[in-house]
Amino acid sequence: MKERLIQYKRSFSFVGLMLATLFFAASVTPSLLPRTYLVQGILSGFALAIGYSIGVVLVWMYQFFELRKPTGRTQVIAKRITTAVVVVLFIGFIWRMTFWQNSIRQLMGIEDLETTYPYRTAAIAIVFGAILVAFARLFVAASAFVARKLNRVFPEKVAKLVAFISVGLLVMFLTNDVVAKSLLSAADSFFANLDELSDDDVQRPDDNSLTGGEDSLVDWDSIGRQGKIFLALGPTQTEITEFTGVEAQRPIRVYVGVRSRPTMRDRAKLALEELKRVGGFDKSVLIVATPTGTGWLDPSAVDTVEYLHGGDTAIVSTQYSYLPSWITILVDPQRSIDSAKALFDEVYGYWKTLPKDSRPRLYLQGLSLGSLGSEESADLFTIFEDPIDGALWSGPPFPSKEWNASVRNRNEGSPAWLPTFRDGRLLRFTAQENSLQPEKQWGKMRNVYIQYSSDPMVWFSPSLAWSRPEWLTSPPGPDVSPHLRWYPIITFLQIGFDLPMATTVPIGHGHNYSPSSYIDGWVAVTEPEHASPVQVASLKEIFRLKAAPKP
Structure with a gap:
C-alpha cells in the first residue's frame, strides 16, 4: 500500500504541479466581490486542477513533437530554480490575500477582515483540486484501457483516438444528461415550491x-x-x-x-x-x-x-x-x-x-x-x-x-x-x-x-478566459479594487464565482x-x-x- 502511494505521488507531473501552484496564486487575487475562505478555497481548487491539466497537456505536446529536453545536472538545476520561484510566488500571494480582500471591502463600506484564513483556503483548494485531478486521471486511465482493447482491431493511433472520443462522449452524457439535469431538476423543484x-x-x-x-x-x-x-x-x-x-x-x-x-x-x-x-x-x-x-x-x-x-x-x-x-x-x-x-x-x-x-x-x-x-x-x-x-x-x-x-x-x-x-x-x-x-x-x-x-452579472463573459476585458482598463470603476488584474482563465473563474454572490454585498454595489x-x-x-x-x-x-x- 505504501509503495502504491509512493508510486502515485511520483506519477504527478512536475510541470503540472508548478502550473497548478501558479494558478492557485493567481486565483487568490481580488475580483469584483469579496469572498469567504470557503468560496475562495473551492475557486482555487478549480484553478489548481485546471493549471495541473494544462501542465500535463504541455508536457505531452513537448514529447509528441520530440523536442529536446534537459538532462542530468541541467535538469536538476532547472527544477530547483523553478520550484524556488514558484514557492516564493505562492507564499507572497498567500500573504497578500487579506490585503486584497480588504481592498474590495473598503470600497464597499464593509468592515475589514483581520485574516482571510489563507491556510484554510489552501487546504480546501488542495483537497478539492486533488479530487478534480483524480477524476481527470481516471478519464485518462479509462481512455487507455479502451484503447488497449480497440488496439486488437484498429491501429494504435486510431484506437487511442476512438477511445478518447468514446470515453469523452460518455463523460459528457453523464455530466450533462445525468448530473446537470438532476441538479437542474432539483433546483427547479426547490424554487417552484418556494414560488408557491x-x-x-x-x-x-x-x-x-x-x-x-x-x-x-x-x-x-x-x-x-x-x-x-x-x-x-x-x-x-x-x-x-x-x-x-x-x-x-x-x-x-x-x-x-x-x-x-x-x-x-x-x-x-x-x-x-x-x-x-x-x-x-x-x-x-x-x-x-x-x-x-x-x-x-x-x-x-x-x-x-x-x-x-x-x-x-x-x-x-x-x-x-x-x-x-x-x-x-x-x-x-x-x-x-x-x-x-x-x-x-x-x-x-x-x-x-x-x-x-x-x-x-x-x-x-x-x-x-x-x-x-x-x-x-x-x-x-x-x-x-x-x-x-x-x-x-x-x-x-x-x-x-x-x-x-x-x-x-x-x-x-x-x-x-x-x-x-x-x-x-x-x-x-x-x-x-x-x-x-x-x-x-x-x-x-x-x-x-x-x-x-x-x-459581475454585467461584466462576466466567456471571453474573459482568453482576452483582457475593456472594463478593466485604467482607471478602474469606483468600487473596483485597484489591485484587480486580468489573468487568462483565472479571471473567468473569479468573475464566474462572483455571479451567485452578486447580491450579497451592500446596496449600491455589485448587483x-x-x-x-x-x-x-x-x-x-x-x-x-x-x-x-x-x-x-x-x-x-x-x-x-x-x-x-x-x-
Missing part, C-alpha cells in the same frame, strides 16, 4: 378592483410569491400623499404569475385585459416591467417612480420563471426575451390605438435578466412608427445584445463601465453617482442604463442597485412633476432609511 409560498405580511387585496382581488381576472393563488409581494407591499396612496404634500392617486399594479396561464402569450393577453379592467390606461405613466428570473421586481425601481409621479402610474408585468437570474441566464435566457416581447406586443398594440393626446406615456423597465428581455422586446422598426417614451434598465447581463452594442460603440475616451453614447439624446449611462447630465437636451425617447462597475440610482434614472427618463431638488433629496433619504439595516 407566501410571506405572513402579504395578504390578498381586500379591494376587488385591484389585481388579485375577488373580481380580478388574475386568480390570487396562481400568482407566485414575488408577484404577491409586488402587488401587496407597494407604497399606499396615503404614503405618497405625505411625500408630495398634495392628494395623490392610488398607483396601479398588474402582475400575472407563471401558473396563471399555460403560455407566455396567454399570460400577456390576460395582463392586458386586467390592465384595462383596473384603469391602467387612464394613468399618465404606464410602465411595462420585466421581472428577474425569480419573478421579482425591485422595490427600489417600482416604488420610487410611483412616489415621483404622485401615484399617477400603472405598472404591468408577467412572470416567466422562478429560478434565480444567474441560473436562468445560463440555462435559458430566451425565456425573458420571449415573455417580455409577448407582453410588450399586447400592451403596445392596444396603446397605439388610443388617442395620442390622452393616452399614458409608455416606458420599459427591467433589472438583470429583466433588462435583457425588456431591451429586446420593443422592435425598433415597430416603434419607429409610433415611438414609446423611453426605458430604464439596470444591471444588464452580459448576453444583452443592445447593451453590448452600445458599450462597444461608445464614444472614444469613455470607459466601458461608464460609457457615453453619441450625443446622448437617445441613450445615457449612469452608476452610483448621477452621470446623466441633466443640462443636455434629450431626444424623443429617453433610455438609461444603470450599471455598477462591481456588478444591488440603490434607490438613489433609480430615482436619478426615473427623473431623467420621465421628468416627473414631484422632482424638485428638495423633493428628490427627500425621497432619496426616505429610501435610504428604508434600506438601512435595523439595529
Whole structure:
C-alpha cells in the first residue's frame, strides 16, 4: 500500500504541479466581490486542477513533437530554480490575500477582515483540486484501457483516438444528461415550491378592483410569491400623499404569475385585459416591467417612480420563471426575451390605438435578466412608427445584445463601465453617482442604463478566459479594487464565482442597485412633476432609511 502511494505521488507531473501552484496564486487575487475562505478555497481548487491539466497537456505536446529536453545536472538545476520561484510566488500571494480582500471591502463600506484564513483556503483548494485531478486521471486511465482493447482491431493511433472520443462522449452524457439535469431538476423543484409560498405580511387585496382581488381576472393563488409581494407591499396612496404634500392617486399594479396561464402569450393577453379592467390606461405613466428570473421586481425601481409621479402610474408585468437570474441566464435566457416581447406586443398594440393626446406615456423597465428581455422586446422598426417614451434598465447581463452594442460603440475616451453614447439624446449611462447630465437636451425617447462597475452579472463573459476585458482598463470603476488584474482563465473563474454572490454585498454595489440610482434614472427618463431638488433629496433619504439595516 505504501509503495502504491509512493508510486502515485511520483506519477504527478512536475510541470503540472508548478502550473497548478501558479494558478492557485493567481486565483487568490481580488475580483469584483469579496469572498469567504470557503468560496475562495473551492475557486482555487478549480484553478489548481485546471493549471495541473494544462501542465500535463504541455508536457505531452513537448514529447509528441520530440523536442529536446534537459538532462542530468541541467535538469536538476532547472527544477530547483523553478520550484524556488514558484514557492516564493505562492507564499507572497498567500500573504497578500487579506490585503486584497480588504481592498474590495473598503470600497464597499464593509468592515475589514483581520485574516482571510489563507491556510484554510489552501487546504480546501488542495483537497478539492486533488479530487478534480483524480477524476481527470481516471478519464485518462479509462481512455487507455479502451484503447488497449480497440488496439486488437484498429491501429494504435486510431484506437487511442476512438477511445478518447468514446470515453469523452460518455463523460459528457453523464455530466450533462445525468448530473446537470438532476441538479437542474432539483433546483427547479426547490424554487417552484418556494414560488408557491407566501410571506405572513402579504395578504390578498381586500379591494376587488385591484389585481388579485375577488373580481380580478388574475386568480390570487396562481400568482407566485414575488408577484404577491409586488402587488401587496407597494407604497399606499396615503404614503405618497405625505411625500408630495398634495392628494395623490392610488398607483396601479398588474402582475400575472407563471401558473396563471399555460403560455407566455396567454399570460400577456390576460395582463392586458386586467390592465384595462383596473384603469391602467387612464394613468399618465404606464410602465411595462420585466421581472428577474425569480419573478421579482425591485422595490427600489417600482416604488420610487410611483412616489415621483404622485401615484399617477400603472405598472404591468408577467412572470416567466422562478429560478434565480444567474441560473436562468445560463440555462435559458430566451425565456425573458420571449415573455417580455409577448407582453410588450399586447400592451403596445392596444396603446397605439388610443388617442395620442390622452393616452399614458409608455416606458420599459427591467433589472438583470429583466433588462435583457425588456431591451429586446420593443422592435425598433415597430416603434419607429409610433415611438414609446423611453426605458430604464439596470444591471444588464452580459448576453444583452443592445447593451453590448452600445458599450462597444461608445464614444472614444469613455470607459466601458461608464460609457457615453453619441450625443446622448437617445441613450445615457449612469452608476452610483448621477452621470446623466441633466443640462443636455434629450431626444424623443429617453433610455438609461444603470450599471455598477462591481456588478459581475454585467461584466462576466466567456471571453474573459482568453482576452483582457475593456472594463478593466485604467482607471478602474469606483468600487473596483485597484489591485484587480486580468489573468487568462483565472479571471473567468473569479468573475464566474462572483455571479451567485452578486447580491450579497451592500446596496449600491455589485448587483444591488440603490434607490438613489433609480430615482436619478426615473427623473431623467420621465421628468416627473414631484422632482424638485428638495423633493428628490427627500425621497432619496426616505429610501435610504428604508434600506438601512435595523439595529
